Amino acid sequence: MDGADGVDSRGPLDVTRAATAVLDARGRVIGWSPAAAELLGYEADDVLGRPADDLLGRRAGTGEHAGPPGEERSTRSVVLHLRHRDGRPLRIATTMVPVSSEGTGPAWLLVAADSEELARWEAQQAMLQGLVTRSSVGLAIYNADMRVVWINAELNREMGSTQYVGMSPDEMLLDAEILSEGYPPTLEQVMRKVFATGEPVIDLHYGGRAPVDPEHDRVWSCSYYRLQDAQGNSLGMCEESVDITDRYRAQQRLALLVRAGARIGTTLDMSRTARELAEVAVPQFADAVTVDLLEAVLEGDQTTPGTTAGRRLVRMWGDIGPAGGTTAAGGPRRTARQLVEYPPASAQARSLSLGRKILETGPDPRHTAHDEKEILDAKAAQEPPLRSCLAVPLRAGRSPIGLVTFFRNRYSNPFDDGELDLADELVARTAVSIDNARRFTREHTAALRLQRSLLPQSLPPQTAVELAYRYLPADSRAGVGGDWFDVIPLSGTRVGLVVGDVVGHGLGAAATMGRLRTSVRVLAQLDLAPDELLTRLDNLVGQSAKEWAAVRGVRGGGPEDDEAVGATCLYAVYDPVTGQCSMARAGHPLPAVVDAESGLVSYPELPAGPPLGLGGLPFESTDLQLPAGSLIxxxxxxxxxxxxxxxxxxxxxxxxILAEHRRPLEELADRTVSTLLPGPSDDDAALLLVRTRRLDKYRVAVWELSADPVMVGRARAAATGQLGEWGLDDVSFTTELIVSELVTNAIRYAEGPILLRLIRDQTLICEVSDSGHTSPHMRHAASDDEGGRGLFLIAQMTEHWGTRYTPTGKTIWAEQDLPPADSAERADP
Structure with a gap:
């Protein structure tokens, strides 16, 4: 039967196609075929009756050599060097078959063919024989119904027998699947498509377990092409398969490492890193994974090399099962952080103690402690027994940080040497990411601790306002930032309100925030107007930036990555006596102001001003008149x-949210944070809610005085009378001295009208205002000086005193504590 390529499977020396001659007993040619005439160029009339020796150079029928030199022999034929009738040299393979040895009839049948054609045919036959018996390529032939009709010796060895004749391709293996992408789900569908289209499929990866070796997964590279006869009719399918298990696993390990490099350690969150390891490893590398970290690592602490005895492990990923194992061999499932303990004889305990990987293979390596109850519990839960348990320690340098355990069940191959090395690489990459997360946790915790220590720990009650505040640190790789807020008591029952944001993150931003907050508090005690305070603060920030550049030796250079490069700030001063709020901002977002009656939310038009440290436009203040109950x-x-x-x-x-301003401030603050920041944020946030109050008129007494010395006595009398109305006779003497000294100084050194004001708040405040701009200074008078002791006496008799400047002059004020009996009344504004 001729194949599709025209090669006759019967061979060149087959009598049905070869050149033949019939010889009688004397060696004369008595028969000559047309194929012989075509091969040698002699027609039958030219050779019939002639001795064969004339043509072949040998005595026909005897087998004795009589030809010219150069005759070669093969296993099946004699190769003769002849010449064609036209003179061309020929190499002819011949063989002689006896027909009869009696009489004068035909005695020999001489068969001849071109020796090169014979050599090609014999090579093809040898190749076919090799494919059938000795090739490492598995061969199978399927009929048109895609059922096995023949397999070669290699496939017989791989499968264990020839019992697969009559099966479909998908029935030959256990748990088989197509691993290559872009193909139908079954081999039979693939083969039917090839059979229908004639387009071969090359290098399709197919995995499964051979029945002769059901314990191990194997992978084959399969190719399929259609078989046809000489007329082009489709006869069936041929399958070629090569076992590429080792190569495929090596490729998978390499791909797993590439995937691990891209997916493990995408964040500085230890739980996320543990989950990423599990997602990479399951199910390609293991059936289940657990990740345990030392408790100290979660706090950001550096562990010391040496024994791990007494160190507690916390489960970061994986199901908690008997003896610290997993409850199932499925995909990874996250669990809440729990402490785990391993029996001393377990692979995990030994791996952590010895600092190297431990592989256990057995019926159930989880039960190394041979706890009968645990084994019974596992059987009751119908857990598939684990076959391999590989415990690998997580280490940062020589310091232990945790443990990773890989599990494989009874249906998977145990870990081989290459996979043990792969486990080391996976765990090493995970260890680097977790150690980076530990370092970040340590820095983040330190920065957060520093920042919280620099923020107000508690704000004392203020007569001027009701307060609620919140601070939320960032929950990202950037770490804590430099947001802050503050409430600063000022003279005259006024209050300073501050909120700011340092550009940058980390310890540098937190430290800069602390410096700025301290600077604002110091400047606020000077009773500066908001725009003037921001101007001085801007100078401090710019000066600090120049100092940093000088220290680093970089002229005009910016700070390092963790240093703040600028800040925004808003500063407001609210006076509960007048209801006036003065504000200024340096590149900060506008505040929201809610009207006490209508609940309308507005954002006052405050000039933006540049961020601190950048210089440029000046800062400007804006005054707002706020009724009691307004919300800022x-x-x-x-x-x-x-x-x-x-x-x-x-x-x-x-x-x-602010439209419901009548709600309690604490409730409003909680709702604001939960609504606007329901989850982790990339930036920290600060919120300060302020509800304004007004001081009752009966708590404030004001007298306008002329610049006449006689007014000193009248001022003392007026102040004493007012204290009597307030029931504060116990402080009358001290108050008289204060009023006398301050009014006398105003009359002596200032011009224009003088204003005396007493304010009864949590303290008793005495203020004297005049049109002068020269501030008095306290000094120590000599024994022979007639004056200069007034302010010294005031400083001794009061808690605080100071000077603040106004657009029309200055105000000198002094505060003194009220008697304890008045505390209950003071508590109620």
């Missing part, structure tokens, strides 16, 4: 702006 919301941009929400959307949601 001061915040940083981290509250209203995020990566998935622009600032306008955040402000709209803030307006909706």
């Amino acid at each position: 919301a001061l915040f940083t941009n981290g509250l209203v702006q995020s990566s998935d929400r622009d600032i306008d959307a955040g402000l709209d949601r803030l307006d909706e």
